Amino acid sequence: MKKNLLGIIALLLAMMMIGAAAAETLTMGTNASFPPYEYYEDGKVVGIDAEIAAAIAEKLGMELEIVDMDFKAIIPAVTEGKIDFGMAGMTVTEERLQSVNFSDTYAIGIQAIIVKEDSEITSIEDLSKEGAAWKIGVQDSTTGDIYCTEDFGEDRVSKYAVGADAVEALKTGKVDCVIIDNEPAKAYVAANEGLKVLDSAYTEEEYAICVNLENTELLDKINAALQELIEDGTVANIIAKYISAE
Numbered sequence: 001m002k003k004n005l006l007g008i009i010a011l012l013l014a015m016m017m018i019g020a021a022a023a024e025t026l027t028m029g030t031n032a033s034f035p036p037y038e039y040y041e042d043g044k045v046v047g048i049d050a051e052i053a054a055a056i057a058e059k060l061g062m063e064l065e066i067v068d069m070d071f072k073a074i075i076p077a078v079t080e081g082k083i084d085f086g087m088a089g090m091t092v093t094e095e096r097l098q099s100v101n102f103s104d105t106y107a108i109g110i111q112a113i114i115v116k117e118d119s120e121i122t123s124i125e126d127l128s129k130e131g132a133a134w135k136i137g138v139q140d141s142t143t144g145d146i147y148c149t150e151d152f153g154e155d156r157v158s159k160y161a162v163g164a165d166a167v168e169a170l171k172t173g174k175v176d177c178v179i180i181d182n183e184p185a186k187a188y189v190a191a192n193e194g195l196k197v198l199d200s201a202y203t204e205e206e207y208a209i210c211v212n213l214e215n216t217e218l219l220d221k222i223n224a225a226l227q228e229l230i231e232d233g234t235v236a237n238i239i240a241k242y243i244s245a246e
Contacts, residue, residue, distance in 0.1 A: 026062040028053045029083035031071040033162040035187040036242035037089040037207075049087045051238045052106060052229065053209075059225035070161060072141035075099050078212050085222065089181055091143045091205040103209040103222050106235055110182040111144050111202035114170060114195055121177050123200040127152065137166035137175035143205060144179040167192060183243060 030049060032038045038047040045066045057064035067083055074086040078100050089109060092102045115121045127134055128151070136152060138145040140159040148157045158175050160166040166178045167188045178185070179202050189195045209226075211219045229235050 024062045025065050026053075026057045026060065026085075027065045027067060027083045029067050029069055029074045029077050029086045030088040031074065031162070032066075032068040033164060034089050034181070034184050036183050037181075038087075048107065048239055048242050049089065051241075052226075052235060053087050055229050055234055055238070056222055056225045059228060060221055071139060075210060078210055081212065084211070084215075084218060086210040089184075089207055090210055092208050093143060093146065095146070096210065099213070100210040101213055101216070101219050103211065103219060104226055105206040105208050106226060106230070107207040107239060109205050109207050111147065111179055111205065112182040112185040113198040113200070113202055114167065114178040114180065114185050114189060115176070115198060116170065117194050117196050119176065121198070123198060124202050125200075127177070134176040135174070137169045137178040139163045139166060139180060142180070144181070144202075147203060148179055163188060167195070170195070 028049075030038045030045065032040055032045045032047075034047075036047050037049045038045055040046070045068060050066060053066070054064050067077075069077065071088060074083075074088055074090070075096060077083045078086050086100070089107075090096075091109065096102070113121070113124060113127075121127065121134060126132065127136070133156065135158060136148050136156055137158050137160060138148050140161055145157065145159055158166070158169060160169065163178070163180050163184050166175065166180065169175045170178050171192060171194070178188075180188075182197070182201070185197050189197055209222055211222065226235070
């Protein structure tokens with residue numbers, strides 16, 4: 001009996017040790033239609049954000065889980081505690097800061113303009129000329145959407161769930177241009193004949209990770225890990241892997 005009891009105790013201790021050693025899960029919300037930051041490859045979400053998030057999770061001794069969702073659902077999911085953080089080529093804005101905290105910047109993004117190769121739109125100035133009525137396609141709730149709506153008004157802006165839908169609208173003549181981040185813009189143009197990215201950018205912005213306002217502990221941990229990954233060159237190497245120097 002004593003021998004059996006000792007065996008049971010040893011088994012329970014072993015199970016407790018296994019449980020303690022098991023890594024906690026860090027859940028990232030993203031919108032995987034934003035190459036090269038996040039997109040699907042062989043059924044898995046990959047890209048710059050996915051790799052940086054995995055490196056952060058490793059620094060924190062945690063397992064990364066990526067949840068793909070509509071872009072506009074990411075911040076509500078963070079605020080409601082359904083995910084730990086959002087990372088989707090997301091820019092810090094005053095409006096978003098009312099709902100979430102943001103990490104330090106990890107990348108710079110440019111809002112670019114996609115047009116048909118024979119388009120009369122040749123620069124951002126053409127969109128704002130007096131009397132201009134060009135229709136602009138954007139991805140819903142992105143900074144491209146926010147800025148365009150502010151600059152050109154709701155009537156001229158058509159919103160789509162994903163960037164690919166906005167590009168399809170451009171190809172079929174439903175909109176006259178698409179404003180979206182530069183790297184996805186280049187990827188969409190490469191995949192669709194007859195389109196080009198204009199030389200003049202719409203605006204430049206900084207990407208960061210959004211975290212629940214009340215979870216300052218996680219924000220501090222993410223920033224500490226991110227700083228280490230920036231200093232040791234990991235972030236730069238990941239970005240260089242997906243974006244060639246120009």
